[in-house]
Amino acid sequence: MTALATDTALRIDGVSRVFGAGAGQVHALDGIHLDVRPGEFVCLLGASGCGKSTLLSLVAGLDRPTVGTVDTGGRRVGMMFQDSALLPWLTAGGNVEVPLKLRRVPKATRRARVDELLGMVRLAGQGDRRPHELSGGMRQRVSLARAFAQEADILCMDEPFGALDAMTRDLLHDELERIWRETGVTVLFVTHDVREAVRLGDRIVLLSSRPGRVAEIFDVAMDRPRRIDEHQVSELASVVTARLRQEVARHGH
Incomplete structure (x- = not known):
């Protein structure tokens, strides 16, 4: 592992992931660059099949990139999936x-x-x-x-609340945010829910449809705690949703 700067907990540098070979190749990710700060809460958002879960697997060390590097500076990485398992x-x-x-x-x-x-x-x-x-x-x-x-110093969360009802999900948002602030862990959180991303994230990384590329990064400059039905949350969620629709339409999905 390289020595990361003190203001960087995770560096994803030019990462691509290709599955299969020949005509059956699937390009899941293409040229992902992302630096995550210590203690930051970053949400990964995008259409189904854009490579969000693949990227988490690479960060967690469950898979390796075809091209590029994932550098955690030797930090311990944990994983939480959608199914409680x-x-x-x-x-x-x-x-x-x-x-x-x-x-x-x-x-x-x-x-x-x-x-x-x-x-x-x-x-x-x-x-x-x-x-x-x-x-x-x-x-x-x-x-x-x-x-x-x-x-873990870095916790990867793959749609952990996706199967829950809205009220339970909202309560667990509160619990997760409280524990995150108490522990100072760095979180990389995958979701399909734009409002959830705005409710929880310091930044939202929007991935394009396959192959996944960083289409845009949104800073969430709002005080905490936030409520999912707040006007500010709704406003930014509308902006992000419009950009997501553009990306999906551009790729014809």
């Missing part, structure tokens, strides 16, 4: 404990840390419940606690 044979606490076990955290320390993390997502006292006993929103809270148990 909780292990059904484990309790809520047992699921949160998995990353701690993988990092060989001592047992006594693990138990205290699990209780702390469940409290952080407002699930204190729920550690002995199984996933099937929890609501969808509660399962995502457990998943969020497990993501933070990875002790």
Whole structure:
């Protein structure tokens, strides 16, 4: 890893990703350049198939770019997916404990840390419940606690609230923003929801339709906390949506 500047947590430099070979090649990403600051909350937005999830996989080290580099400066990267993907044979606490076990955290320390993390997502006292006993929103809270148990410096989140109802999603926006501010973690957040991006992000990176390129970056210069139905949020969401429609129309999708 190279030595990144102190004001850069993540550098994506000329990244392209091609799947397959010959006539069946799929160009998922093409020449992505992006610097992310420490503690920044960056939302990736774009039409389906534009390479958002592919880019997260490259940052998380689950895949490698065909061309270009992804540099985290040696920082630990964690991942949270849309599906809570909780292990059904484990309790809520047992699921949160998995990353701690993988990092060989001592047992006594693990138990205290699990209780702390469940409290952080407002699930204190729920550690002995199984996933099937929890609501969808509660399962995502457990998943969020497990993501933070990875002790990541950079957290990649792939549409983590996409399957939830509007009210539950709004509550989890509040929880995520609170924990993000408390921990100072750098977040790279994929979403299809323009208002969600404006509600949460410091910046919104709009990707073009396949192959994914950075079409435009929007700075979200609004005070926090924000509400998803605020006038300022709606105004910027309208601007971003119009730009997204232009991009989709330009590519004929």
